Amino acid sequence: xxRINLLGDALAAAGVPKKxxxxxxxxxxxxxxxxxxxxxxxxxxxLVVGILFASLGGIYYIWLNNExxxxxxxxxxxxxxxxxxxxxxxxxxxxxAKKEALQKKEEVMSNLKRQQALPVHFLEELADxxxxxxxxxxxxxxGMNVTINGESRNFESINAFYVNLQSRSRWFKNIQxxxxxxxxxxxxxxxxxxxxxxxx
Numbered sequence: 332x333x334r335i336n337l338l339g340d341a342l343a344a345a346g347v348p349k350k351x352x353x354x355x356x357x358x359x360x361x362x363x364x365x366x367x368x369x370x371x372x373x374x375x376x377x378l379v380v381g382i383l384f385a386s387l388g389g390i391y392y393i394w395l396n397n398e399x400x401x402x403x404x405x406x407x408x409x410x411x412x413x414x415x416x417x418x419x420x421x422x423x424x425x426x427x428a429k430k431e432a433l434q435k436k437e438e439v440m441s442n443l444k445r446q447q448a449l450p451v452h453f454l455e456e457l458a459d460x461x462x463x464x465x466x467x468x469x470x471x472x473x474g475m476n477v478t479i480n481g482e483s484r485n486f487e488s489i490n491a492f493y494v495n496l497q498s499r500s501r502w503f504k505n506i507q508x509x510x511x512x513x514x515x516x517x518x519x520x521x522x523x524x525x526x527x528x529x530x531x
Contacts, residue, residue, distance in 0.1 A: 453477075453527060456502045460495035464488035468520075478524040486511060489521045502528055 465483045472478075483489045493508045503525045511521035 453502065456499050460492060460499060462488045462491045462495075465492050472527075475527045476524065477527050478522065480520070480522050482514070482518045482520055483511075484518055486519065489519065493523060496523070496525060504528055 462483075464485060465481055465488045467479055467481045469480045470477065471480075483492075489508075489511050493506065496503045496506050506523065506525040508521070508523050511519045514520050
């Protein structure tokens with residue numbers, strides 16, 4: 332069996348003398364590999380990045396907190412200013428309410444004046460529309476609707492009265508002439524109705 336002495340070569344490469352050799356033993360040489368030099372920098376870089384992000388987060392939080400504080404202070408100042416103007420706002424609301432009430436009163440008064448003047452104008456227009464051979468037996472008003480019961484000596488006068496009312500469209504509208512009947516004394520009874528317009 333053959334034995335190979337590999338240990339002797341390894342010791343010789345490391346500077347260990349063989350048995351029986353007079354050569355001095357050299358100092359051991361430590362060999363560093365280049366790959367291990369970068370490993371300690373990785374934790375330091377991570378630590379620096381973490382501190383940087385933490386600092387940025389803190390700065391953003393402080394800025395945001397300052398903005399919230401400013402907004403709250405501005406809101407409080409506006410509330411105080413609003414309270415200072417409350418009496419003026421109340422005065423303005425009171426003025427508006429009085430103005431609306433006066434406008435309503437003025438409108439009511441204007442309507443009353445028109446309604447008071449309306450019968451006078453109505454009678455004037457009605458008298459101007461009436462032919463000589465026509466006379467009234469009754470005049471009835473329901474709201475703005477007027478119904479006239481009258482008599483005439485002939486149909487021509489009744490038709491003339493109807494045409495005269497139609498020509499005064501400013502005052503009279505929806506004129507209805509349903510019938511005219513003869514009565515015992517030789518005259519004609521008729522009924523005419525129309526809506527009265529407030530043209531004052």
